[in-house]
Amino acid sequence: MKTIILCGGQGTRLREETEYRPKPLVDVGGRPILWHIMKLYAHYSHRDFVLCLGYRGNMIKDYFLNYEAMNSDFTISLGRQSKIDYHDEHREQEFKVTLADTGLDAMTGARIKRVARYMDDDIFMVTYGDGVSNVDIGALVAFHKSHGRLATVTTVQPHSRFGVLDVDTQGQVTSFTEKPRMSGWASAGFFVFNRKVLDYISDDPACILEREPIENLCREGQLMAYQHNGFFYAMDTYREYLYLNDLWNAGKAPWKIWE
Numbered sequence: 313m314k315t316i317i318l319c320g321g322q323g324t325r326l327r328e329e330t331e332y333r334p335k336p337l338v339d340v341g342g343r344p345i346l347w348h349i350m351k352l353y354a355h356y357s358h359r360d361f362v363l364c365l366g367y368r369g370n371m372i373k374d375y376f377l378n379y380e381a382m383n384s385d386f387t388i389s390l391g392r393q394s395k396i397d398y399h400d401e402h403r404e405q406e407f408k409v410t411l412a413d414t415g416l417d418a419m420t421g422a423r424i425k426r427v428a429r430y431m432d433d434d435i436f437m438v439t440y441g442d443g444v445s446n447v448d449i450g451a452l453v454a455f456h457k458s459h460g461r462l463a464t465v466t467t468v469q470p471h472s473r474f475g476v477l478d479v480d481t482q483g484q485v486t487s488f489t490e491k492p493r494m495s496g497w498a499s500a501g502f503f504v505f506n507r508k509v510l511d512y513i514s515d516d517p518a519c520i521l522e523r524e525p526i527e528n529l530c531r532e533g534q535l536m537a538y539q540h541n542g543f544f545y546a547m548d549t550y551r552e553y554l555y556l557n558d559l560w561n562a563g564k565a566p567w568k569i570w571e
Contacts, residue, residue, distance in 0.1 A: 313360065313433050313453075315353050318420055319346065319441040320366020328550045334368040336441035337375060338553060341560030344375065345547055348444050348567060350407065355570040356449035358437070359407050362430050364414040364423035373411050379404070421519035428510050438503040438521075443546040444556065444567040447502050455538045456504035462534040463509055463526075466502035468544045497537065500544045543567055 323335030330338065336346035350361060365372055380386070384400040410430050414423040424438060435456070437449075447466055456464040499522070512525040519525070529535040543566035547553050559565045 313358060313435055313437065314362050314431050315350075315358050315360065315437045315439070316362045316364060316424060316427060316431075317346065317349060317439055317441050318423055319363045319372060320369065320414055320416075320418065320423055321442075322367045323442070325548050326550060326553060329553060330367075332368075333371055334366075334441075335547070336363075337368075337371055338547065340444070340547070340553075340556045341565070345444065345556075346372070346441050349439065349441065350404075351570050352445065352447075352567060353437075353449055354404070354407065358449060361408065362410045362412060362427050363441075364427055365411060366414060366416050366418060366423070369411070369413055376409055376411060415517060418517045419519055420521040421513045421523075421525050422515055422517050424521060425510060425513045425515045425519065431507065434507050436505055436507065438501070438505060440501045440546070442548065443501060443544065444565075445500060445502065445540065445544040446542045446567045446569055447500070447540045447544065448542075449502075452502060452538050452540075453504055456536070459536050461536050462506045463529045464504040464536050464538050465526075466500045466540050466544075467497040467537045468500045468540050469496070470498045497539065500540060500546075502538075502540075504538075 317336070319334060319336045321335060323330035323338075326335055326338065329335070337344040339345075340348055346363075353359070353361070363372060379402075380398055381396070383402040383404075384398045386399060387397045389395050410427075412427045412430065414426045418426065435453075437453075445466075452464065452466060509525070509529065512528055513519060513521065526535065545552065545556060547556055556565075560568070
């Protein structure tokens with residue numbers, strides 16, 4: 313089963329880090345956040361990836377083209393008999409990564425449609441290249457297969473950015489909760505789709521997955537929610553970048569479930 317990772321956005325809200333590199337290559341603990349996302353899927357034996365490239369996509373291509381050299385000791389023989397002998401084995405030996413240029417300005421739906429030719433199964437997964445989670449991918453896929461609908465989205469209950477107060481008519485605070493978990497559910501991505509979902513998506517660069525395609529699936533009763541009660545965090549701002557790095561550096565990264 314293919315896992316499609318959307319890697320084409322410009323990450324304008326994280327301009328401190330994305331001015332010269334794409335957001336999926338922004339480091340968390342010395343590794344690109346893209347690597348962390350792929351390690352989560354690999355933990356559940358999903359190692360076949362399709363990366364939808366756009367903004368500074370060549371840098372992501374360079375990262376994988378040089379992966380062996382950057383993650384191993386090696387001996388290089390120069391001259392006419394040029395060859396490289398790698399002395400170590402990194403833990404990504406079975407990864408298969410398709411890198412597809414899906415356009416600089418294409419939106420999420422168009423990017424998925426443009427990599428359809430690389431999908432060869434009835435079911436595929438989609439996620440964003442900037443969010444980490446400890447979602448149980450195995451349980452997510454099993455849930456999708458159990459309900460028989462075309463699409464599944466992983467949902468989380470986000471925390472409020474602010475403390476929430478109850479105030480009586482006299483202005484007295486009767487309770488205070490620091491950044492409580494909100495009652496509603498929000499999309500965390502981590503989608504599972506049947507191949508028929510591609511019929512809902514256009515190759516038009518303006519096609520946004522989360523707009524008309526998802527809205528139509530919802531309207532037709534074809535979208536189900538997998539409720540995730542664990543950790544999820546998207547890296548949209550510099551503050552969030554610092555937070556994820558602090559968690560990793562303190563050895564408290566909830567999304568690191570692999571060895």
